[in-house]
Amino acid sequence: xxxxxxxxxxxxxxxxxxxxxxxxxxxxxxxxxxxxxxxxxxxxxxxxxxxxxxxxxxxxxxxxxxxxxxxxxxxxxxxxxxxxxxxxxxxxxxxxxxxxxxxxxxxxxxxxxxxxxxxxxxxxxxxxxxxxxxxxxxxxxxxxxxxxxxxxxxxxxxxxxxxxxxxxxxxxxxxxxxxxxxxxxxxxxxxxxxxxxxxxxxxxxxxxxxxxxxxxxxxxxxxxxxxxxxxxxxxxxxxxxxxxxxxxxxxxxxxxxxxxxxxxxxxxxxxxxxxxxx
Amino acid sequence: xxxxxxxxxxxxxxxxxxxxxxxxxxxxxxxxxxxxxxxxxxxxxxxxxxxxxxxxxxxxxxxxxxxxxxxxxxxxxxxxxxxxxxxxxxxxxxxxxxxxxxxxxxxxxxxxxxxxxxxxxxxxxxxxxxxxxxxxxxxxxxxxxxxxxxxxxxxxxxxxxxxxxxxxxxxxxxxxxxxxxxxxxxxxxxxxxxxxxxxxxxxxxxxxxxxxxxxxxxxxxxxxxxxxxxxxxxxxxxxxxxxxxxxxxxxxxxxxxxxxxxxxxxxxxxxxxxxxxxxxxxxxxxxxxxxxxxxxxxxxxxxxxxxxxxxxxxxxxxxxxxxxxxxxxxxxxxxxxxxxxxxx
Ligand SMILES: Cc1cc2nc3c(=O)[nH]c(=O)nc-3n(C[C@H](O)[C@H](O)[C@H](O)COP(=O)(O)OP(=O)(O)OC[C@H]3O[C@@H](n4cnc5c(N)ncnc54)[C@H](O)[C@@H]3O)c2cc1C
Ligand SMILES: Nc1ncnc2c1ncn2[C@@H]1O[C@H](COP(=O)(O)O)[C@@H](O)[C@H]1O
Numbered sequence: 328x329x330x331x332x333x334x335x336x337x338x339x340x341x342x343x344x345x346x347x348x349x350x351x352x353x354x355x356x357x358x359x360x361x362x363x364x365x366x367x368x369x370x371x372x373x374x375x376x377x378x379x380x381x382x383x384x385x386x387x388x389x390x391x392x393x394x395x396x397x398x399x400x401x402x403x404x405x406x407x408x409x410x411x412x413x414x415x416x417x418x419x420x421x422x423x424x425x426x427x428x429x430x431x432x433x434x435x436x437x438x439x440x441x442x443x444x445x446x447x448x449x450x451x452x453x454x455x456x457x458x459x460x461x462x463x464x465x466x467x468x469x470x471x472x473x474x475x476x477x478x479x480x481x482x483x484x485x486x487x488x489x490x491x492x493x494x495x496x497x498x499x500x501x502x503x504x505x506x507x508x509x510x511x512x513x514x515x516x517x518x519x520x521x522x523x524x525x526x527x528x529x530x531x532x533x534x535x536x537x538x539x540x541x542x543x544x545x546x547x548x549x550x551x552x553x554x555x556x557x558x559x560x561x562x563x564x565x566x567x568x569x570x571x572x573x574x575x576x577x578x579x580x581x582x583x584x585x586x587x588x589x590x591x592x593x594x595x596x597x598x599x600x601x602x603x604x605x
Numbered sequence: 606x607x608x609x610x611x612x613x614x615x616x617x618x619x620x621x622x623x624x625x626x627x628x629x630x631x632x633x634x635x636x637x638x639x640x641x642x643x644x645x646x647x648x649x650x651x652x653x654x655x656x657x658x659x660x661x662x663x664x665x666x667x668x669x670x671x672x673x674x675x676x677x678x679x680x681x682x683x684x685x686x687x688x689x690x691x692x693x694x695x696x697x698x699x700x701x702x703x704x705x706x707x708x709x710x711x712x713x714x715x716x717x718x719x720x721x722x723x724x725x726x727x728x729x730x731x732x733x734x735x736x737x738x739x740x741x742x743x744x745x746x747x748x749x750x751x752x753x754x755x756x757x758x759x760x761x762x763x764x765x766x767x768x769x770x771x772x773x774x775x776x777x778x779x780x781x782x783x784x785x786x787x788x789x790x791x792x793x794x795x796x797x798x799x800x801x802x803x804x805x806x807x808x809x810x811x812x813x814x815x816x817x818x819x820x821x822x823x824x825x826x827x828x829x830x831x832x833x834x835x836x837x838x839x840x841x842x843x844x845x846x847x848x849x850x851x852x853x854x855x856x857x858x859x860x861x862x863x864x865x866x867x868x869x870x871x872x873x874x875x876x877x878x879x880x881x882x883x884x885x886x887x888x889x890x891x892x893x894x895x896x897x898x899x900x901x902x903x904x905x906x907x908x909x910x911x912x913x914x915x916x917x918x919x920x921x922x923x924x925x926x927x928x929x930x931x932x933x934x935x936x937x938x939x940x941x942x943x944x945x946x947x948x949x
Contacts, residue, residue, distance in 0.1 A: 341750030422716075423723055452750060456728035461684070461716035470801045471684055473713045489804070494709065496815075497808040499681070504800040514863070556725030556762045562755045565747060565888055571900070571916035573907070578926055581919045582933050585901065588917055589934075592899070595820050595877055596846065596938055 329382030329483050331373040331444045332436060333406065334429060334463065335366040337390050337397035338453040346564075360393060362400040365448030369511050371518045373446050374405035376481055382443075383407050385436060389417055389428050395534060402529035403521035409534030410436055416539045419552030422454065426462030427549045431542045433467065443483055445469070445508040457510060464508035472503055476512040481505070608701075608740070611763035614640040615700040617691070618649040618663055618671075619710055625659050628706030628771040630666045635774035636704055637667040639735045639742075646670055648700070652690050654680035657787070664785040667777045672698065672788050678796060681803040682710050686794060688717045693792045695722065700764045701740050704733075707768040715768050725759030727767040731892070733774070742767065751869045751889040772817060772873040773896070816848045816865060822876045824850030824867055824894070828883025828904060829923060832860045837927040838882055844934050850874065850894075852884050868893035883923045886911025903927065 337360050345357035373384040385408040386401040388394050398409035412432045420428060433442060445467075447460030457473070464471030476498065477491035486505045491498040493512055521529075539545060548554055574581040590596075614636045619626040633649065640647040648670040649663040656679075660671040674690040691714065695703065703718075705711035707729045719726035727744040732754075734743040741758055742765040748755040759765045816822055823845065825838035835855065842849045850867040851860070867874055869889040879897035883904060884890060891914050894900070902915035903923050912918045919926060 339749075341752065344749060344752060346749075346752045421725065422728075423720065423725065426720060455748065455750075456716075456726075457712055458716040458719070458726060458728060461713060462720040465717050465720040471713070471717060472801070473684075473716075474709045492709075494806070497806065499803050499807070500805040501683075502802045502804055507800075556723070556759050557727060557757050558760065559748075560743075560756045560758045562748070562753045565751065565754050565892070571912075571918065573912060573918040573920060578919075578921060578929060581921070582926070582930050585917060585919065585930065586933055586937055588899070589878060589901070590937060592877060 328440075329376070329380050329444070329481065330385065330440045330442050331376060331382060331446060332385045332387055332433060332442050333366065333369040333373045333401065333446045334460070335370060335386050335388050335397055335401055335448070336363045336451050336454075337361070337388065337394040338363045338451055341452050360396065362397045363448055363451045363453075365450055365452070365511075365513060367400070367404060367448075367518045368513055368515055369446040369448045369509075370401045370404045370406055371516045372478065372509075372511055373444075375516060376444075376478065377405075380481060380483065382483075383440065385410060385440075387411070387429065387432055387436065389413070389420075389425060389432070395536075398534045399529040399532055402532045403525045404518060405525055409532065411534050411536045412538070412542070413536060414538040416547065416550045419555060420550065421555035421557045422456050422458040422462055423556055424550055424552075424554035425454075426459050426466055427546075427554060429459070430463055430466040431545050432537065433463065435537070435542060443506050444481060444488065445506070447508065447510045449474070449510055449512055460508060460510040467506075467508075470503045470507045471510070472501060472507060473510040474512060475509040476515050478509070478515075606761075606763060608763055611699045611701040613646045613648055613670075613698070613700045614643065614702045615648045615650055615704070615764070616668070617703070617705040617711060617714065618651045618659070619706055619708060620651075620653050620656055620659065625662045625666075626706065626708070627776070628708060628711070628769075629663075630776040631771065631774040632704045632706060632769055633663065633666040633668055634776040635733050635769065636702075637777060639702060639733060642735050642737050643701070643740055645701070648672060648698075650691060650694055651675075652679050652687050654678075657789075660785075660787050664783040665779045665781055667783075668785055670786045670788065672790050674790050674792070676791070678794055678799075681806065682714075683799065683801050683803065684713055684717050685799050685801055687714050688721065689792060689794055690790070691718050692721055694790060695764060697790075702735070702742050703764045703766045705766070705768045707770045712768050715766055719766055722762070722764075724762040724764060724766055725757075727757040727759070730767040730769045731773045733767065733769065741765075747869060747888075747892055751892055770873055772875050816850050816867065817872050817874055819848035819874070819876050821845050821847035821878045822850045822867070822874055822894075822897075823847045823880040823882065824852070824884060825855060825882045826852040826884030826890075827854040827858070828885070829855075830883075834883075834924055835860050837924060837931070841880065841882075841927055841931045841934070844931050844938070847878075847880075848876075850879075852887075852890050881911050881915065882927060884911055885909050886914055
């Protein structure tokens with residue numbers, strides 16, 4: 328039976344987050360915690376593959392205890408099982424330490440039910456790197472397939488998958504052996520509204536929760552802040568360019584002034600210049 | 606790990622349509638500054654099939670040395686093959702800093718290499734500097750949705766790695782007389798070892814405008830009210846022979862496809878002229894266009910942040926001002942008849 332695990336994260340909604348301008352830290356209380364938008368597409372794709380091929384969809388997250396809510400959201404989308412690893416020792420992890428911890432959890436999940444496919448989001452909106460997915464794939468020695476925007480086929484019996492990977496100017500069709508890992512683009516699917524049965528199930532759902540001590544043999548020096556090669560040394564408010572000149576007068580005057588400014592760069596408008604032509 | 610063994614600044618050289626990708630040239634420019642500060646060499650790593658001749662370009666844009674892996678197995682980018690080449694090169698020649706373009710290929714490769722080495726990797730860097738004495742790389746990037754800038758360090762591991770956003774670093778002027786050392790590298794690798802196969806590459810046939818290459822961009826935002834209002838942007842762009850850009854909210858509303866989106870989760874652009882029409886000027890938009898040569902904002906709200914970031918502004922209703930502007934340009938440019946001629 329096809330077993331797909333989607334890796335998901337709860338994140339602060341950076342769209343409405345408020346920053347403390349004195350310390351340049353986020354005011355976490357100002358931002359509701361949501362399921363990372365990219366990860367909802369990862370879960371949705373897993374659910375769609377299950378509809379096509381049968382199987383089981385699990386979701387895995389590493390985060391503080393309230394992140395259970397993000398798992399519930401995934402159950403609403405249609406996931407079957409939820410796993411969460413939570414422990415103080417994980418705190419402060421960068422992408423390398425995160426992929427290590429998640430890999431340990433995936434190894435444990437695989438003991439319960441072997442994993443054929445792992446699906447990650449393109450990136451998180453707080454970490455914003457897209458590095459965790461490929462990191463997990465390398466640690467489990469699976470081929471990482473990033474920028475996936477279409478799944479053509481997953482063939483468990485013959486052990487391969489075919490997907491489209493988005494390129495800057497098109498896409499490539501790539502075939503990989505299973506198991507492998509996809510990082511999926513947002514455009515891969517649309518997440519529909521949850522169904523009532525899923526919502527009811529989600530409300531009652533209790534995920535499997537593990538601490539470091541549940542993860543078997545683990546190298547504690549590779550976890551959390553201690554296990555993170557990158558550190559944030561300073562933060563500052565982004566510099567904004569200086570404000571310029573607001574043109575005065577009636578619209579006709581404003582337009583005349585603007586024309587003068589723009590046409591001073593006449594060379595840009597010679598035949599063939601401008602546009603994407605160069 | 607003995608840091609003394611790690612010397613030199615490297616750039617992963619990406620190939621695009623038989624030439625060196627622009628982002629790689631930009632990184633050579635940035636890498637040169639770092640290498641000079643550290644009094645060390647700048648090298649490119651070139652992986653592909655029939656790519657050795659590109660080494661000359663890499664020298665012309667600032668490198669002293671190029672490591673080349675040139676066999677047919679590298680014809681198409683694949684994580685598995687490129688990663689092995691890069692890992693072998695790093696283990697053998699030990700750079701202190703290794704930069705990649707933050708393109709889909711560069712990010713994919715860097716993430717895999719960082720895990721295997723292992724070392725720290727900073728994503729989507731927009732500013733680079735190095736401490737002359739310690740060699741510590743100061744890689745800065747927008748964080749938390751662009752709300753802050755953060756400087757990231759990697760103190761315990763070498764090489765220090767970063768992916769760098771296209772269009773933020775400056776390439777050096779080309780020096781045709783430059784030359785350097787080519788080092789041919791090779792690792793045992795056969796197709797049988799590789800679990801991924803590229804079956805087909807499909808280039809999008811719709812010739813969509815590459816906004817990152819445009820000299821003039823006319824960008825529209827949510828303030829235009831809807832797809833009908835957004836037409837004024839298309840009309841002005843056509844008249845100017847410009848590319849069309851958009852804010853994320855417009856793209857999410859479905860008025861225009863994603864490849865027109867400017868900003869943190871879209872494209873970074875540096876045209877000579879950028880029109881921001883009905884765009885509020887959120888920080889995530891600004892990071893994608895603030896290095897444009899001339900920024901012109903049209904917005905009906907005089908307190909819109911975009912005015913803080915533009916060279917010239919007009920406060921008013923875009924739906925009346927932009928059509929007037931288009932007409933004025935048509936007349937000035939003698940384009941009344943051939944309004945479509947500049948279309949790309
Ligand atoms: C993680 C993250 C990443 C993001 N990435 C991007 C990105 O890459 N690119 C991006 O653009 N945004 C991005 N955003 C979104 C960004 O924060 C803003 O929400 C977005 O840029 C706003 O788009 P807008 O300016 O079109 O719309 P609004 O903010 O709604 O602004 C509309 C403006 O139009 C003006 N207006 C209204 N009517 C008229 C009229 N008739 N004539 C003239 N002016 C008028 C209004 O005064 C207002 O200033 C991102 C956000 C997050 C959290
Ligand atoms: N703490 C986490 N728990 C589970 N999955 C994660 C976590 N962090 C990142 N991921 C996965 O890795 C992807 C890329 O994350 P990032 O590298 O942080 O941009 C996300 O879309 C998730 O699928």
